[in-house]
Amino acid sequence: EAGVAQSPRYKIIEKRQSVAFWCNPISGHATLYWYQQILGQGPKLLIQFQNNGVVDDSQLPKDRFSAERLKGVDSTLKIQPAKLEDSAVYLCASSLAGSLYYEQYFGPGTRLTVT
Amino acid sequence: AQRVTQPEKLLSVFKGAPVELKCNYSYSGSPELFWYVQYSRQRLQLLLRHISRESIKGFTADLNKGETSFHLKKPFAQEEDSAMYYCALSGSQDDKIIFGKGTRLHILP
DSSP states (O other): OOOOEEEOSEEEEOTTOOEEEEEEOOTTOOEEEEEEEOTTSOOEEEEEEETTEEEEOTTSOTTTEEEEOTTSSOEEEEESSOOGGGOEEEEEEEESSSSTTSOOEEOOOEEEEEO | OOEEEOOOSEEEEETTSOEEEOOEEEOSSOOEEEEEEEOTTSOOEEEEEGGGTOOBTTBEEOOBTTTTBOOEEESSOOGGGOEEEEEEEEOSSOOOEEEOOOEEEEEEO
16 A cells, blocks of 8 residues: 655745645545654654544644644645744654554655755 | 653664663553654654564563563664664553654664
8 A cells, every 4th residue: 555645855945934744644544643853853743633623733833833634635734934943854644543553654754944 | 741761862782682772651641652663764663562562573572660661672683673763652541642752773783
């Protein structure tokens, strides 16, 4: 089966600019996650969707970050405006359901550099 | 507060020697523990999880609730084990996974 797809793979922007990332989960996976991984750290969950509804966005900086999964399939994560500290790899993952009994499958990530 | 601590940033081990990657956690309830691995130029993937009680690629991990540890072990290291390893925790109340900072395992020839 095809894995989780993400684009772009790399993005360089200046601070205060906007950026959007796209994720296509594995077909049939109801749950989708966005993680932020800063250099030298483990991934940190930003938001979790179950179909097109938000399950957990407690760690999403809502003043500048937004995410949507309108049709319960693809998802986009947006940053507006970007700050230097947003430089990180943004990982998308999906699983069959939201239970921890279902394995999360990760995409290749988008490496964002904010200058 | 939930926390996962991996005390070693880098661990270098000779091929054929035993490997132990340390992981300690802080959680007030009954956590589920995982090990994730990222090989060079590959995606982050699940290596093993406590609830499955399985051995993957020769690796095992035992949950020690008294010491709040979930160390990853392998009796004989292989060169292909070189990778970044992340210990992770999920609470019984929700599915959110909290990752440690990771340990880079380098197997020396």
